[in-house]
Amino acid sequence: MAITVPRPKLNWRERSYLPAIVAGLAITFKHFKNMLLGRTKVTMQYPEQKWDSSLPDHYRGAPALVQDEDGRVRCVACQLCEFICPPRAIKIIPGEIPSADRFAKVEKYPEAFDIDMIRCIFCGMCEEVCPEQAIFLRKDYAITGFTRADMVHHKEKLLEIGGVMHGVVLKWNEKK
Amino acid sequence: MSNSIDQVFVHAKQWLLSSLTGSPGWVVQVASILINIFMLLAVFLTLFALISVLERKILARMQNRYGPNRVGPFGLFQPIADGIKMLIKEDIVPARADKIVHFLAPVLIAAVAILTLGVIPYGRNMTPFTIDGGILFFFAVGSATELAVFMAGWGSNNKFSMLGAMRAIAQMFSYELPLIITALPVVMVVGSLTPDRIVAAQAGYTFDLVPRWFVFTPWGAAAFVLFFVSGLVESNRTPFDVPEGESEIVAGHMTEYSGFKYATFFMAEYIGMFAVSGLAMTLFLGGWHAPARILEIIPSYVWFFVKLGSLLFVYIWVRGTLPRTRIDQMMNFAWKFMLPMAFTCVIAAAVWHYAGRGLRGWLWSFLVIAIVYTALSTLLDTGRKLAPRVYRFAE
Numbered sequence: 012m013a014i015t016v017p018r019p020k021l022n023w024r025e026r027s028y029l030p031a032i033v034a035g036l037a038i039t040f041k042h043f044k045n046m047l048l049g050r051t052k053v054t055m056q057y058p059e060q061k062w063d064s065s066l067p068d069h070y071r072g073a074p075a076l077v078q079d080e081d082g083r084v085r086c087v088a089c090q091l092c093e094f095i096c097p098p099r100a101i102k103i104i105p106g107e108i109p110s111a112d113r114f115a116k117v118e119k120y121p122e123a124f125d126i127d128m129i130r131c132i133f134c135g136m137c138e139e140v141c142p143e144q145a146i147f148l149r150k151d152y153a154i155t156g157f158t159r160a161d162m163v164h165h166k167e168k169l170l171e172i173g174g175v176m177h178g179v180v181l182k183w184n185e186k187k
Numbered sequence: 188m189s190n191s192i193d194q195v196f197v198h199a200k201q202w203l204l205s206s207l208t209g210s211p212g213w214v215v216q217v218a219s220i221l222i223n224i225f226m227l228l229a230v231f232l233t234l235f236a237l238i239s240v241l242e243r244k245i246l247a248r249m250q251n252r253y254g255p256n257r258v259g260p261f262g263l264f265q266p267i268a269d270g271i272k273m274l275i276k277e278d279i280v281p282a283r284a285d286k287i288v289h290f291l292a293p294v295l296i297a298a299v300a301i302l303t304l305g306v307i308p309y310g311r312n313m314t315p316f317t318i319d320g321g322i323l324f325f326f327a328v329g330s331a332t333e334l335a336v337f338m339a340g341w342g343s344n345n346k347f348s349m350l351g352a353m354r355a356i357a358q359m360f361s362y363e364l365p366l367i368i369t370a371l372p373v374v375m376v377v378g379s380l381t382p383d384r385i386v387a388a389q390a391g392y393t394f395d396l397v398p399r400w401f402v403f404t405p406w407g408a409a410a411f412v413l414f415f416v417s418g419l420v421e422s423n424r425t426p427f428d429v430p431e432g433e434s435e436i437v438a439g440h441m442t443e444y445s446g447f448k449y450a451t452f453f454m455a456e457y458i459g460m461f462a463v464s465g466l467a468m469t470l471f472l473g474g475w476h477a478p479a480r481i482l483e484i485i486p487s488y489v490w491f492f493v494k495l496g497s498l499l500f501v502y503i504w505v506r507g508t509l510p511r512t513r514i515d516q517m518m519n520f521a522w523k524f525m526l527p528m529a530f531t532c533v534i535a536a537a538v539w540h541y542a543g544r545g546l547r548g549w550l551w552s553f554l555v556i557a558i559v560y561t562a563l564s565t566l567l568d569t570g571r572k573l574a575p576r577v578y579r580f581a582e
């Protein structure tokens with residue numbers, strides 16, 4: 012059903028358009044004055060002011076690998092995250108843990124673990140799928156680099172961002 | 188005392204020229220002209236740099252933002268950064284462009300804009316080039332801007348440039364008329380085309396209170412408003428920036444320009460704005476005269492630049508407030524309203540003069556303007572029936 016919008020009847024004052032122009036000028040001048048007096052809230056000045064302190068706990072920043080209390084990289088190179096990652100940002104080369112090692116029963120560890128941050132869409136699927144709770148999305152968001160290669164986070168960088176995660180599942184201690 | 192500060196630049200120039208005593212007359216003359224040109228360029232290019240950043244900052248504040256604030260203190264070095272950027276940018280000339288015309292357009296437009304600055308009195312005894320027909324010179328040279336704009340549009344061989352140039356020509360021609368005709372009453376009343384004489388005619392105060400500027404007479408006020416609006420159009424400023432409306436035709440006649448040539452267009456536009464404001468002040472706002480007798484201790488050139496600054500603020504203010512007009516509305520406005528009103532100002536000025544320039548003349552000329560204004564607005568209001576506005580697919 013078509014709707015006919017009534018056209019407003021303008022009186023002679025409105026038809027001269029002058030009051031409207033003056034009112035518009037008054038509005039812009041009010042904004043100008045309020046800005047000069049510092050009464051207007053303006054957007055955050057980014058590099059000087061940051062949200063960092065008020066980021067929520069569930070913030071999804073850069074994905075990173077974590078270590079457990081014993082300093083072991085929690086990742087067991089199961090490659091589930093590599094498969095789930097929608098833009099295929101993760102590349103893992105698994106390696107075998109030698110039998111002499113204390114954690115030999117874990118069998119595999121990631122020899123190389125690269126996340127291409129140009130591809131990553133910060134979706135958090137890797138964190139969700141990981142059976143070992145080894146990969147987490149941290150709060151880093153300002154990820155920059157001069158080349159494409161710079162933008163690939165290698166294992167060391169991932170561990171550096173990730174740090175140590177306490178008190179999650181400890182399924183590879185000697186007791187179990 | 189105040190007089191010596193007032194004349195400090197004039198004395199400085201005389202001192203510089205005094206080192207040339209003994210050399211033939213023409214050497215002194217050429218040196219004097221060169222000093223004038225140098226000072227004009229130095230002052231107005233600095234002002235251009237300053238205004239280009241201040242405009243962005245003021246505009247930003249009207250829109251609740253900060254504007255450029257990164258380069259230097261308060262972002263004041265922004266023009267330097269912009270200048271470097273413009274200089275090192277690649278200068279692209281389209282393959283099919285008319286190379287010579289394409290190159291000459293920015294040169295011409297900048298030259299013309301700077302030429303017009305020469306005849307404006309910047310202070311007591313501070314007119315760079317005193318020409319008897321200064322006002323005439325201003326308009327004659329100023330209208331070459333149209334040619335430059337059209338050269339830019341034609342030489343670029345691009346449909347947007349061409350459209351922009353056509354729009355520019357249309358609007359500039361139609362507003363050049365009211366611009367010149369509104370300057371006419373002042374010339375008539377003063378009886379001279381010399382900017383210095385026009386400024387001198389506005390000296391003094393009525394009842395020792397109100398300065399005797401022409402803007403305080405009915406015909407002067409009306410002519411000033413008309414002149415200001417025409418000036419807005421002539422300098423391609425919002426709300427009349429139709430020739431370069433970004434949302435419609437990219438950048439109009441400047442579409443195919445890049446780097447320093449683009450910057451030159453920009454500079455010419457701003458300098459044209461200074462020139463038109465300067466002329467508006469000379470004609471209607473008393474030039475370099477102080478607004479009150481006690482304020483006369485402040486040097487005349489300071490007053491000139493204070494007035495120029497306030498006019499430029501109004502330009503920016505208007506830009507921050509009004510949206511772009513449609514080209515047909517603008518042309519209608521020019522021919523149907525501005526032009527008759529401009530002629531009315533001429534008649535009102537004549538009435539003012541013959542009714543004795545006093546209160547009686549004031550009332551009579553006010554009456555003339557009021558009658559014509561009312562008659563015009565009644566005539567122009569066609570009461571046209573507009574088709575009903577229907578939303579066909581609305582629920």
Ligand code: SF4
Nearest residue numbers: 096131132134135137
């Ligand atoms: S956050 Fe998403 S896109 Fe990024 S690595 Fe993890 S799964 Fe891939």
Ligand code: SF4
Nearest residue numbers: 086087089090092141
């Ligand atoms: S991070 Fe988790 S999901 Fe990815 S390979 Fe390591 S253990 Fe498997």
